[in-house]
Amino acid sequence: MSSPTLTATLPAGGALSSLQRSRQRMAWLLVLPSLLVLLAIAGLPLARTFFLSLTDAQLSDLSARQFVGLANYIGDAGVLADPQWWQAVRNTLWFALLSVSLETVFGLGVALMLNHPSPLKALLRAAVLVPWAIPTVVSAKMWTWMLHDQFGVINAMLLSAGLIDAPLAWTADPDLAFTTIVLVDVWKTTPFMALLILAALQMVPGDCYEAARVDGVPTWSVFVNITLPLITPAVLVAMIFRTLDALRVFDLIYVMTSNSRTTKSMSVYVREQLIDFQLAGYGSAAATLLFLLIALITLCYMALARRRMEGH
Amino acid sequence: MLPKRLQATDLAYYLLLPLVLAFSLYPFAYAIATSFKQGSALFSSDFWPKSWSAANYVAVFAEQPFGQNLLNSVLVAGGVVLLSLTVSLLAAYALGRVQFRGRGVLMMTILGVSMFPQVAILSGLFELISWLGLYDSLWALVLSDLIFTLPFTVWVLVTFMRELPRELEEAALMDGAGVLTVIFRIFLPLLWPAVAATSLLAFIAAWNEFLFALTFTLSGEQRTVPVAIALISGASSYELPWGNIMAASVIVTVPLIVLVLIFQRQIVSGLTAGAVKG
Numbered sequence: 001m002s003s004p005t006l007t008a009t010l011p012a013g014g015a016l017s018s019l020q021r022s023r024q025r026m027a028w029l030l031v032l033p034s035l036l037v038l039l040a041i042a043g044l045p046l047a048r049t050f051f052l053s054l055t056d057a058q059l060s061d062l063s064a065r066q067f068v069g070l071a072n073y074i075g076d077a078g079v080l081a082d083p084q085w086w087q088a089v090r091n092t093l094w095f096a097l098l099s100v101s102l103e104t105v106f107g108l109g110v111a112l113m114l115n116h117p118s119p120l121k122a123l124l125r126a127a128v129l130v131p132w133a134i135p136t137v138v139s140a141k142m143w144t145w146m147l148h149d150q151f152g153v154i155n156a157m158l159l160s161a162g163l164i165d166a167p168l169a170w171t172a173d174p175d176l177a178f179t180t181i182v183l184v185d186v187w188k189t190t191p192f193m194a195l196l197i198l199a200a201l202q203m204v205p206g207d208c209y210e211a212a213r214v215d216g217v218p219t220w221s222v223f224v225n226i227t228l229p230l231i232t233p234a235v236l237v238a239m240i241f242r243t244l245d246a247l248r249v250f251d252l253i254y255v256m257t258s259n260s261r262t263t264k265s266m267s268v269y270v271r272e273q274l275i276d277f278q279l280a281g282y283g284s285a286a287a288t289l290l291f292l293l294i295a296l297i298t299l300c301y302m303a304l305a306r307r308r309m310e311g312h
Numbered sequence: 313m314l315p316k317r318l319q320a321t322d323l324a325y326y327l328l329l330p331l332v333l334a335f336s337l338y339p340f341a342y343a344i345a346t347s348f349k350q351g352s353a354l355f356s357s358d359f360w361p362k363s364w365s366a367a368n369y370v371a372v373f374a375e376q377p378f379g380q381n382l383l384n385s386v387l388v389a390g391g392v393v394l395l396s397l398t399v400s401l402l403a404a405y406a407l408g409r410v411q412f413r414g415r416g417v418l419m420m421t422i423l424g425v426s427m428f429p430q431v432a433i434l435s436g437l438f439e440l441i442s443w444l445g446l447y448d449s450l451w452a453l454v455l456s457d458l459i460f461t462l463p464f465t466v467w468v469l470v471t472f473m474r475e476l477p478r479e480l481e482e483a484a485l486m487d488g489a490g491v492l493t494v495i496f497r498i499f500l501p502l503l504w505p506a507v508a509a510t511s512l513l514a515f516i517a518a519w520n521e522f523l524f525a526l527t528f529t530l531s532g533e534q535r536t537v538p539v540a541i542a543l544i545s546g547a548s549s550y551e552l553p554w555g556n557i558m559a560a561s562v563i564v565t566v567p568l569i570v571l572v573l574i575f576q577r578q579i580v581s582g583l584t585a586g587a588v589k590g
Binding site for chain 1: 320321322325328329332333335336337339340342343346354355357359399400402403405406407410412413415418420421422423424425427428429430431432433434435436437438439440442455456458459462463466491516519520522523526527537538539541542554557558561564565568569571572573576579580583584
């Protein structure tokens with residue numbers, strides 16, 4: 001696709017036949033609707049967001065605005081000078097790191113169980129799909145209720161088991177709230193990870209296991225030396241998808257702990273500035289920074305993926 | 313007799329199985345149990361309600377336009393799926409079956425958009441939606457949800473399109489069939505399992521969407537269910553009507569779980585086509 005001329009991209013044969021040429025034209029026509037839609041609803045708003053970030057616009061009247069250059073970014077009252085922004089960046093990165101690591105570990109465990117021959121296989125798969133099928137807002141509300149400091153069933157269980165002496169304020173206690181958010185996210189998204197890892201496990205050729213069994217290789221050793229290396233590429237791809245997803249976390253935190261500074265993510269911060277405080281210019285600057293950060297991570301991933309594909 | 317090491321993994325399996333089942337199923341089961349509790353029973357930590365009451369379900373519909381909210385969600389998610397599928401089937405045919413310059417760049421661009429942080433374009437999208445006069449209307453949500461459903465449906469359908477036999481297409485083109493006939497009359501029927509899975513996943517994504525729905529609607533009548541549930545409030549923020557919230561949660565979740573369980577095979581193949589092969 002980086003070839004300088006059109007003909008160079010074609011298989012041997014030289015000049016384009018008119019049939020090929022019309023087929024290529026048709027391909028572009030078919031892609032065009034999707035491209036136009038994406039340009040209108042993603043490309044254009046992205047450009048406008050960047051433009052607004054250079055102004056002092058208020059959301060209530062976007063047209064009354066003045067150009068302020070980079071003041072929303074690097075000014076004394078700019079995003080980069082706001083400790084709350086940096087707190088949100090730290091929260092988001094930690095959230096992504098912790099939740100994706102835990103999900104990978106648990107997801108691998110559940111995937112191994114799903115891959116284990118058993119009469120209860122269908123039941124297990126159905127059960128594991130349930131948390132995945134539950135909308136995030138519902139999951140957040142459900143867990144908020146179960147973790148309620150006075151009436152929550154989790155506190156009641158832990159108290160009666162003697163594991164805690166007094167009820168815990170899971171979502172209100174600043175020291176606990178972040179952990180709570182991570183755990184609820186892990187509960188909801190581990191199935192996704194498990195399903196992707198299961199797909200990778202099922203692609204491991206059966207004769208690998210057969211040969212190992214004949215040679216009397218212990219199960220643990222088979223797992224570490226055969227299974228794990230074979231599924232690692234797929235697991236990495238799944239982890240990257242989940243990381244990008246976790247970096248934009250919004251629903252869970254907004255519903256469970258919307259006012260807590262200790263759990264605020266970048267997305268929650270941006271929406272707060274933009275909608276609650278009506279600061280379209282400042283909020284757009286934060287949004288642009290968030291975009292740049294995630295774009296950077298995405299580009300790193302794409303470079304890695306491309307290198308991996310070319311390696312094969 | 314089975315070798316010894318197999319028995320060890322079996323033992324671990326059957327020890328962990330009840331734990332995994334309980335972790336997966338208990339929270340929603342508890343939500344269902346709560347939704348049938350009434351009055352002071354709500355605040356006892358017993359699992360089963362002492363007396364079953366449907367009052368919370370009645371109250372959800374009486375105290376807010378929840379019926380309307382459900383209809384809104386169905387309309388938005390359905391509209392989004394229909395639009396995404398139509399547009400992306402065209403693109404997926406071109407990207408999956410025609411070799412043309414720029415194909416790789418296009419695929420990467422589409423993948424990039426699917427990883428897009430939606431909040432990053434919130435102000436630009438807000439401006440666009442106000443300019444189109446769509447603020448506080450369901451069309452605003454249909455339009456903005458396409459940002460994440462369209463790249464997803466294109467990407468997944470391309471992987472499935474690619475696997476269809478070439479002879480079929482060539483024979484049809486020889487007979488003078490147009491490209492739209494090939495896509496919608498010949499490929500679509502063959503692709504239906506993939507299309508069903510893709511539609512369902514896109515439907516779920518749009519059904520669950522929260523950020524845009526929260527930001528671009530204002531009145532209770534225009535809300536979709538996730539926003540309606542998030543904003544259910546009581547007399548004070550300390551007295552949330554948990555019975556109503558759980559009843560509403562059960563109503564919006566049960567259809568999803570049923571659909572997911574019916575289509576679980578297709579969903580798994582759709583998810584993995586979207587991610588692992590990427």
